[in-house]
Amino acid sequence: MELDLRLLRYFVAVAQDLHFGRAAARLHISQPALSVQIRKLEHVLGVEVFRRTSRHVELTPAGQAILAEATRTLAAAERTMAVARSAARGKPGHLTVGFVANAVAELTPVILEEFGRRHPHVDIQMKQFAFADPLAGLGNGDADVAFVRPPLRPDPAIEWCPVLDEGRVLILSERHPLAQYPAVTVEMLINEPFVARRAPDEWRDFWLGVDHRDGHAVRIGAEVSTVDECLEAVLTGQGIAFTQSSSQRYYSRPGLAFVAVKGLSGSTAAVAWRRDAATPLVNEFVTAAQNVCRCHNGAPTQFPLR
Amino acid sequence: MELDLRLLRYFVAVAQDLHFGRAAARLHISQPALSVQIRKLEHVLGVEVFRRTSRHVELTPAGQAILAEATRTLAAAERTMAVARSAARGKPGHLTVGFVANAVAELTPVILEEFGRRHPHVDIQMKQFAFADPLAGLGNGDADVAFVRPPLRPDPAIEWCPVLDEGRVLILSERHPLAQYPAVTVEMLINEPFVARRAPDEWRDFWLGVDHRDGHAVRIGAEVSTVDECLEAVLTGQGIAFTQSSSQRYYSRPGLAFVAVKGLSGSTAAVAWRRDAATPLVNEFVTAAQNVCRCHNGAPTQFPLR
DNA sequence: TGCTATCGATAACCCAAAGTTATTGATGAG
DNA sequence: CTCATCAATAACTTTGGGTTATCGATAGCA
Known part of the structure; x- marks a missing residue:
């Protein structure tokens, strides 16, 4: 078998x-x-991958080790398909660019254009990732290069370079009382239910503004995996959330309000890549991003806080 | 689909x-x-991968690009299986060691033992590769680290370190007239049919001793992909071949004779790894190999020429 | 202790699709 | 022009992945 x-x-x-x-x-x-x-898989692999009762399912140690490899294998297959699609379009080269939410906002198309001008034979596939993977596919080879937003779990294999600094704002239903304020403080939000991102701790906490809450626990009104789920939860009044200020231009929709938050730290967007998979094409892409944002002199593009 | x-x-x-x-x-x-x-594959991928008539089959450009990715995907799947096998044996770690022919001869078990002593939790899988892949699986991720034999096509992604230097000898049927000689010269073999390895040019030529033939073309008696095929061809008298001298101890069998060749350059065996996949485990393995052969001071183990 | 809701495993059956053999049709060689 | 080669097509068989219905184990709870 x-x-x-x-x-x-x-x-x-x-x-x-x-x-x-x-x-x-x-x-x-x-x-x-x-x-x-699953039983067949266990037979093929020769190991039990799950320990399961009628009330509980969990990975065995073997299962954990295999999961990592399985993910990589699936990513490789995905990549095969992507390369085929590129080839079908007559482009011999291929680059998969991962991103989360709205990537690097208005800079995204500029960077793609800049890169495309220098490498017209390369087919770029933009691939969005849910909050659960803030590395946007760099972790398992799903993406060659990615637009990410720190904080990221430190990883020696991953390198990144900031591209864009912007503020964070509050996003809430326009029917919410606070929606009328021109600006709020984090203290005013301590007891508000928040929409939490299903993501690694450091990311989840950052977007809940944990660092600004002076140790106060967060009330969770909803858990979401994607931007649209988040907006949906906010619109239906399940909670409020922080978001990068460019969201106002990308995700504005009826019933949604944005409010400035005094003293809230900003969000950085960056190009990231795997040190061990820095192909020439990847390097070129990073260079293009750097050229566009001029961050090679250490200053990522700044957007106004509001 | x-x-x-x-x-x-x-x-x-x-x-x-x-x-x-x-x-x-x-x-x-x-x-x-x-x-x-194949037609189904082409439908799934959306591209024609082969151009075929009833007389000829060839890869399309798209097919070539896809082939590379397909190979990597299959290697990833292979690796998943390997990790599963390791896990089944209760070893959380896994390392696939590629090799060609008899690897680094007597040093092989010593190196494995040395490594195993330091990493008892790691399961090592030795994986043999045919002559067609002198990189022993390093090219596409089939192996994490490998015992190879230069000459190798220069590749910036591949790094290697010599482990063992040994002479090359002639291998032939004991019924062959030359089998009686205590030693021969390459000139005496100019018109003999050789068993050629199906391999990249630099490798094939090295083992045919092309550099020692003064430009004389080689008569090819048979083409083989593996050591056993080679021995088979030699035994049946289809041709003679050069081989590393350790073969005398590893592949000696009834009907086979080994003869020293005056002036023939030797063969080096080396540990090799991918620069971009140098995990800690790989580095440890290379270190173990270096410790065993003491080549860290630049002198790989020398075996007597005969 | 026993009832109930939950959830994975098993059983019996169905059908899509991968495999088979036999045949066709195109093409390069002599 | 004929023959041999080789991929494509046709008609069919069989494997196995899917379904629904059901069982059996267990945690929660009165």
């Missing part, structure tokens, strides 16, 4: 939510089918 | 021998099944 990408996809899905029923739903198959396939 | 490892395996097989019939035979399926699956 041979290994098969489907088995890996199923495995990763179950590993993600540790629940056969929900994973099956996400995969658009029935729960028994998923159970059978 | 989703991409599937089977399709990639089939694709690579056809790309290798550019012949549907033979590829199908190697894959143990019928030729029509293979044709259908």
Whole structure:
């Protein structure tokens, strides 16, 4: 019996939510089918990857080790498809650019254009990642280069260079009482429910403004994985959230209000890449980004706080 | 329709021998099944990967680009299996060591032992590669580290460090007239048919002793991909061949004779690794190899020429 | 202790698709 | 022009991944 990408996809899905029923739903198959396939995977691999009772599912140590490799394998397959798509469009070169939310805002198209002018034979695929992966695919090879927003977990394999500094603002329903204020302070928000990003701690905390709360715990009104989920939660009044100020121009929509927050630190956007996968094309892309933002003299582009 | 490892395996097989019939035979399926699956792959990828008539099969430019990625994807899958096997044996760590022929001969087990003593939790998988891949899997991630034998095509991503220097000897059937000589010269072999290794030019030529032939063309008696095929060809008298002198101790078998060759340059064996995948484990392995052979002061272990 | 809700495993069945053999049709060689 | 080669097509068989229905184990709770 041979290994098969489907088995890996199923495995990763179950590993993600540790629940056969929900994973099956996400995969658009029935729960028994998923159970059978996971057992088949375990047979093919020769190890039990999950320890499961009728009440609990968890990865075995073997499962954890395998999960990392499975993710890489799936990323490689994804990349194969991407290269094929590029080739189909007559472009021999290919570069996958990961990003989160609105990337580096208005600078994004400028950088792409700058790069495209120098490398017209390269097909660029922009690929968005959810909050759960602030490295925007750099971690497992899903992306060659990425627009990210620190704070990032320190990782010797990842290098980055700031491109854009902007302020952070409050985003809330326009029916929320605070929406009328021209500006607020973090203290005024201490008891407000926040919309939290499902993300690694350092990222989640940064966007909840934990550093500005003087140790006060955060009330969580909703948990979200993507920008749109976040906006949805805010619109329906489940909570408020901080966001980079460029969101006002990218995600403005009826019923949504933005309010300046006094004293709140800003957000930096950066180009990032893997030190061990710095192909010439990646380097060229980073250079293009640096040229555009002129951060090679240490000063990323500054946008007004509001 | 989703991409599937089977399709990639089939694709690579056809790309290798550019012949549907033979590829199908190697894959143990019928030729029509293979044709259908390749067409399916092309549909999934959205590009034609082969240009084919009833007389000729060749990769399209798109196919070439995709082949590289497909190989990497398959290697990643292979690695997933390997890690699973390791985990099944209760070893959380894993290292795949590629090698060609008899690796670094008697030093191999010593190095493995040295490394194993320092890293008992790491499961080492030795993986042999055919002559076609003198980089022993370093090229596409099939191996983390490898025992190779220069000459290698210069590649900035690959670094290596010599471990062992040994002479080269002639290998021939004991019924061959020259088998009686205590030693021969290359001039005496100019008109002898040689067994050639199916390998990149620099490697193939080195093992044919082209540098010692003063420009005389080589008569090719057989083409082989592996050591055993080579010995088989020599035993059946299809040709003679040069080999590292340690072969006398590793591949000695009834009917086979080894003869010293005066003036023939030696062969170096080395540890090699990818600069961009030099994980701590890889570095430790290289260190172990260096410690064992003491080549850190520039002098790889010397074996007597005969 | 026993009831209930939850959730993964098992069973029985169905059907899509990968495989088979037989054949066609195109093409390069002599 | 004929023959041999080789990929594509056709008609079919079979494998196995999917389904629904059901079971059995367990945590929560009165």
